[in-house]
Amino acid sequence: xxxxxxxxxxxxxxxxxxxxxxxxxxxxxxxxxxxxxxxxxxxxxxxxxxxxxxxxxxxxxxxxxxxxxxxxxxxxxxxxxxxxxxxxxxxxxxxxxxxxxxxxxxxxxxxxxxxxxxxxxxxxxxxxxxxxx
Amino acid sequence: xxxxxxxxxxxxxxxxxxxxxxxxxxxxxxxxxxxxxxxxxxxxxxxxxxxxxxxxxxxxxxxxxxxxxxxxxxxxxxxxxxxxxxxxxxxxxxxxxxxxxxxxxxxxxxxxxxxxxxxxxxxxxxxxxxxxxxxxxxxxxxxxxxxxxxxxxxxxxxxxxxxxxxxxxxxxxxxxxxxxxxxxxxxxxxxxxxxxxxxxxxxxxxxxxxxxxxxxxxxxxxxxxxxxxxxxxxxxxxxxxxxxxxxxxxxxxxxxxxxxxxxxxxxxxxxxxxxxxxxxxxxxxxxxxxxxxxxxxxxxxxxxxxxxxxxxxxxxxxxxxxxxxxxxxxxxxxxxxxxxxxxxxxxxxxxxxxxxxxxxxxxxxxxxxxxxxxxxxxxxxxxxxxxxxxxxxxxxxxxxxxxxxxxxxxxxxxxxxxxxxxxxxxxxxxxxxxxxxxxxxxxxxxxxxxxxxxxxxxxxxxxxxxxxxxxxxxxxxxxxxxxxxxxxxxxxxxxxxxxxxxxxxxxxxxxxxxxxxxxxxxxxxxxxxxxxxxxxxxxxxxxxxxxxxxxxxxxxxxxxxxxxxxxxxxxxxxxxxxxxxxxxxxxxxxx
Numbered sequence: 127x128x129x130x131x132x133x134x135x136x137x138x139x140x141x142x143x144x145x146x147x148x149x150x151x152x153x154x155x156x157x158x159x160x161x162x163x164x165x166x167x168x169x170x171x172x173x174x175x176x177x178x179x180x181x182x183x184x185x186x187x188x189x190x191x192x193x194x195x196x197x198x199x200x201x202x203x204x205x206x207x208x209x210x211x212x213x214x215x216x217x218x219x220x221x222x223x224x225x226x227x228x229x230x231x232x233x234x235x236x237x238x239x240x241x242x243x244x245x246x247x248x249x250x251x252x253x254x255x256x257x258x259x
Numbered sequence: 260x261x262x263x264x265x266x267x268x269x270x271x272x273x274x275x276x277x278x279x280x281x282x283x284x285x286x287x288x289x290x291x292x293x294x295x296x297x298x299x300x301x302x303x304x305x306x307x308x309x310x311x312x313x314x315x316x317x318x319x320x321x322x323x324x325x326x327x328x329x330x331x332x333x334x335x336x337x338x339x340x341x342x343x344x345x346x347x348x349x350x351x352x353x354x355x356x357x358x359x360x361x362x363x364x365x366x367x368x369x370x371x372x373x374x375x376x377x378x379x380x381x382x383x384x385x386x387x388x389x390x391x392x393x394x395x396x397x398x399x400x401x402x403x404x405x406x407x408x409x410x411x412x413x414x415x416x417x418x419x420x421x422x423x424x425x426x427x428x429x430x431x432x433x434x435x436x437x438x439x440x441x442x443x444x445x446x447x448x449x450x451x452x453x454x455x456x457x458x459x460x461x462x463x464x465x466x467x468x469x470x471x472x473x474x475x476x477x478x479x480x481x482x483x484x485x486x487x488x489x490x491x492x493x494x495x496x497x498x499x500x501x502x503x504x505x506x507x508x509x510x511x512x513x514x515x516x517x518x519x520x521x522x523x524x525x526x527x528x529x530x531x532x533x534x535x536x537x538x539x540x541x542x543x544x545x546x547x548x549x550x551x552x553x554x555x556x557x558x559x560x561x562x563x564x565x566x567x568x569x570x571x572x573x574x575x576x577x578x579x580x581x582x583x584x585x586x587x588x589x590x591x592x593x594x595x596x597x598x599x600x601x602x603x604x605x606x607x608x609x610x611x612x613x614x615x616x617x618x619x620x621x622x623x624x625x626x627x628x629x630x631x632x633x634x635x636x637x638x639x640x641x642x643x644x645x646x647x648x649x650x651x652x653x654x655x656x657x658x659x660x661x662x663x664x665x666x667x668x669x670x671x672x673x674x675x676x677x678x679x680x681x682x683x684x685x686x687x688x689x690x691x692x693x694x695x696x697x698x699x700x701x702x703x704x705x706x707x708x709x710x711x712x713x714x715x716x717x718x719x720x721x722x723x724x725x726x727x728x729x730x731x732x733x734x735x736x737x738x739x740x741x742x743x744x745x746x747x748x749x750x751x752x753x754x755x756x757x758x759x760x761x762x763x764x765x766x767x768x769x770x771x772x773x774x775x776x777x778x779x780x781x782x783x784x785x786x787x788x789x790x791x792x793x794x795x796x797x798x799x800x801x802x803x804x805x806x807x808x809x810x811x812x813x814x815x816x817x818x819x820x821x822x823x824x825x826x827x828x829x830x831x832x833x834x835x836x837x838x839x840x841x842x843x844x845x846x847x848x849x850x
Contacts, residue, residue, distance in 0.1 A: 135850075140410035140426050142499035145540050145626070148739055149746045151850040165848040166499055167414075169422070191410055192665075192775065196425025222665060222772050240630040240663050241759045243750050 131255050133184040136164045136173040138201065141191035146218060146240075150186060153244035154251070159184075170200040178208055183258075184251050187217040187234075194221055194229070202232045214254045218242065291348050298345045305340060313337075329587040330745075331544035333707055339699035347702060352597070356692045358612075360600040362593050362705070363693040364651040365616050370689035376654040377679045378455060378620070382407030382432040383666055384779045386442035389432040393447060404485075405455040405656070406443075407431035408465070415461045415502050415834030418783045427780035430666065431457075435787050436829045440468040441475070450478045454485035455530075455620075460502035462489040463515055464833050467821040470523075474825075486527035486576060486620075489515050492553045492725055496734035497535035499846070502834065505726045507841035511816070513560045518817035520561075520571040527576045529557060530620065536734075537580035538626045540742025543591045546580065547708060548715035549734060551598060556725045558607055564815075568607045572614035581643040581650075582624040588643070590701060592619070592650025593693075594708035620654040621647035628663040632758035633770055636660035641678050648682055649695055655679055665772040732847050739850065787829070794827040802826040803836050810840040 135151040137144060144166060155161045162180050164173060177185055187198065198217065205213060217229065218238040226237050236250055327335040336343070347353075354360060357367035366372060381396065381404075382389050393404055409431040411423035417435040418427045427433045434440055444454075449472060458465045466487050473483050491508035494501045501508065512529060519528035533550035541549065554575065561571055579595065581588050599617040603609040623643035628636045637660045644657050657675040659667030667675070683689055695701045722728045729735075748754040755761045802823040809819045816837075823833055 140414055140416075140422060141430065144499060145538070145742050148850050149540075149743055152739075152743050153746070155850070161850065163848060163850045165846045167422070191426055192429040193425035220664065222774075223767070224772075241756075243760075244746065245750060 131159045131184060131251060132180060132182040133159050133161050133186060133251065134164065134173070134177050134180055134182040135161060135186045135188065136168055136176065137166050137188050138168055138170060138173060138197045139189045139191040139193045140167055141189065142166055143190040143219075144188070146190075147186075147188035150188070150218065150244060150247060154186075154248060157248045157252075159251070170197060170204055173201055174204040174208060174210070177205070177210060177213060182213060183255055184214045184216070186247075187215065188219050189217070189221070190219040192220070194219070195225060198229055198234060199232055202234070205233075212258070214251065216247070216250065218247075291346055293341050293345050293347075295345075298342055301341055305342065329543070329584045329704075330582065331542040331587060331708075331711070333544075333587075333704070333711075339703055341699060343699050343703040344706070347706075352702075352706075353696055359604065359615060360597040361616065362597040363696055365596070365618065365653070367692075369651060369692040370648070370683070371692070374683050374689065375648065375652055375679075376403050377401070377676060378403040378405045378654050378656055379672060379676060380405045380407050380457065380622075380656050381672075382409075383430075383773075384428040384432065384775060385783055386432060386434065386439040388428070388779070390443050390445055390447075393443075397447065397452065403453050403455065403654075404447075406457065408456070408458055409433045410500075411435075412465075412830060413458065413460070413500050415464075415830060415838075417829050417831030418780070418787050420831055423780075425780075427783050429775050433779070433783045434465065434468070435783070435831065436790055436827055437468050437471050437824045438786070438790050438827065439783075440465075440472050444469075444472050448478070449473045449476055450482045452484075455488075456485065457488045459488055459491050459494050459498070459500060460508070460511075461830055461834055462487045462491075463511055463817055463820050464824060464830050466515060466526075467817065467824045470821055471825050480522055481524050483523055484525040486530050487515060488532060488578070489529040490532045490553065490557075490578075492556060492729070493532050493535055493549070495729045495844070496549075496738060497532075497539045497541075499539075501844040501846075503837065503841040504844045505729050507837075508844075509556070509560055509726070510813075511837075512557060513564065514815045514817055516557065516561045516571055516575075517564045517566060517815055519574065520566055524574075527574050527618075528571075530576050530578045531557065532578040534578050534580045534622055536738065537582065537624065539738050540626075540745060541738045542741050543582065543584070543587050544708060544711050544715065545737060545741060547591050547595055547598075548712040548719070550577065550579070551595070551602065551712065552716055552719050552725055554599065555602065555606075562607075568603070568609050569611040569614050572603060572607070572609055573611060573616065575618075577617050577619040579619055579621050579652075580624045581621050581647040583627050583639065583643065585642055585646050586701060586704060588646040589650045589695060590704035590708045592621070592647070592652065593701075593705045594712065595619070596651065597705070598709050598712060618653050620656070621650070621652040622656040623647070623658045625658055625662060628658060628660070629756060629759050630663040631763065632766065633660050633664065635758050636663070637674060637678065640675060641682070644678055645682055645686070645688065648688060649693075651693060661770050661772070664770070665774075668771060668773045671770075730847070732849055735847065735849060790827060791829070798826040799823075799828045799832070802828050803832060806833065807836050807840065810837055 133154050135147050151161045151163045215234050216236040353362045356364040381392050409428050410426045412434050416423050418433050489512050491512045516528040519526045531554045533546040536549050537546040596617045600615040603615040623640045640657050657678050659671035659675045661671045719728050722733050806819045806823050
């Protein structure tokens with residue numbers, strides 16, 4: 127039997143807009159993935175620790191507070207330090223297009239803006255995991 | 260026999276549906292609007308139409324959908340007739356504007372007298388930045404200010420806290436101490452403006468700072484006008500910016516209601532908010548029911564302080580969203596006003612009609628804005644704003660078209676404000692009061708909203724009241740289910756969002772975005788640290804110890820918090836004292 131894809135949906139930053147994170151979490155679960163949701167206001171350390179403990183294949187970061195340029199590099203740095211570089215990291219929320227190249231450069235695979243169909247996120251994860259396997 | 264209206268009191272609140280139902284059926288014995296004979300005749304004609312004209316038409320031109328529903332899931336009929344409102348009793352259900360049950364509006368002349376308040380939410384960067392924006396808005400003729408605070412302030416963290424990194428001044432203005440508040444209102448006489456503050460967990464601290472600025476300006480406290488959002492209950496299941504657990508959070512909200520009733524007669528101590536409930540994914544019906552339920556909880560909690568209902572209820576205010584379904588929203592606003600009036604009169608035995616007033620602020624719905632083809636958002640906002648006006652709001656905020664992408668630019672804010680002004684000055688909808696009254700559809704929908712909200716309220720009662728419902732995740736689950744359903748409908752194209760899942764184009768973000776300079780954080784942190792060095796730290800320590808003591812004794816904390824902010828104790832320091840006494844809320848995680 128094929129192992130289920132394990133996904134951590136994490137909310138860094140102080141904002142509390144969890145509607146999108148929860149909808150994505152549920153859609154991934156309905157698509158047959160194992161989903162762990164961290165809850166709100168997680169520090170980069172807490173997120174990376176959870177990823178390690180839960181042995182996830184994928185991390186989805188959701189942020190709408192505008193602090194992504196401070197918090198995402200920190201998370202990516204910590205993942206590197208822990209040797210977790212094979213985890214697929216994607217992000218969503220209110221992230222201006224002009225910030226996207228910079229975020230991709232530090233290793234975030236995809237940025238899904240407002241209005242993205244969940245189907246597209248599922249596809250992206252499945253493609254990545256099948257290539258890796 | 261007359262029901263007493265005092266059934267078994269449950270632990271937190273008991274909503275006496277039986278009494279309301281009883282009273283309504285009593286009224287039903289009075290004259291309804293329509294002659295029974297004539298209604299029967301209309302019914303016969305409807306049947307004839309359904310057997311002739313309708314099938315002939317449908318066989319050639321089938322309807323676009325099998326069934327039509329609004330966001331709340333209510334089935335919408337093909338056509339409404341007097342049959343759908345045959346039980347309506349004009350004086351009981353509608354009455355005249357400015358009179359109970361206020362369905363047609365709180366004021367006798369509504370917008371023929373005074374237009375609604377156009378109050379635009381603003382705040383970003385440092386206190387200096389927002390002070391400049393406030394002064395600009397005042398010079399444009401605004402008299403109502405509305406303050407957005409940044410996330411660290413909202414969560415009770417000073418700007419130099421480790422959790423504040425990257426967030427200072429980004430989504431609102433950073434306020435860590437009375438010093439920042441003095442800058443924010445520098446040159447703005449507090450007896451000439453009213454100020455709304457969107458703040459909940461630390462609401463007492465920000466209100467204390469506002470009072471302190473007023474004291475310094477020599478403005479008497481009874482002259483201070485404005486609003487603190489201060490609705491901590493909805494935080495647990497909607498806005499989710501909670502600091503303390505539910506019980507102490509309700510206590511802090513109640514402290515402000517009590518303090519204002521005694522000392523700040525012109526202040527609205529609370530804005531009982533459905534907006535965030537809706538934005539988190541709830542339907543219009545859930546928004547209505549959950550908000551009223553919170554309102555009842557605040558009244559019960561304040562009554563326990565020994566105040567009489569008419570001593571504080573007139574200053575309670577409400578805050579709703581206006582979403583896309585035009586008539587559903589209008590019905591919601593009208594039903595909300597009527598239901599609240601009935602609750603206040605029948606359940607809480609209010610005597611003063613102002614206690615029965617549901618004064619409301621409405622904001623167009625942020626979650627309906629699309630990042631795709633953002634100019635379309637101007638049209639969405641216009642329809643939503645029009646619904647709020649036809650629903651009889653007292654105050655309105657219209658969102659800017661770029662808000663799915665960033666904080667609004669000045670140009671986008673101007674278009675949003677102009678939208679309200681065009682509705683007010685050009686559309687003609689303000690010329691008469693409650694123009695949609697008597698529409699078979701609107702009245703039937705208003706009735707259905709009220710009845711279904713009552714059923715929901717009963718359901719929450721059965722869960723055990725507001726705090727039990729929060730702790731069991733009842734609201735959270737209900738809202739998450741609705742949010743997911745909404746998203747699925749969009750993805751299955753059962754719900755069309757123009758520019759998103761239909762009528763799409765390839766586009767690059769065409770608009771200019773507002774960015775916050777990272778220097779804001781440096782400057783703010785430097786100012787705060789200078790203050791912490793230079794203030795009288797002995798005085799700060801004493802004030803915080805006094806607060807710690809008062810919190811343990813369960814006193815009303817407003818007076819000691821005012822003392823603490825005047826000693827320049829910071830927002831973070833004051834919140835930390837309360838965190839020690841009350842503990843911190845641990846989120847109930849469910850998806």
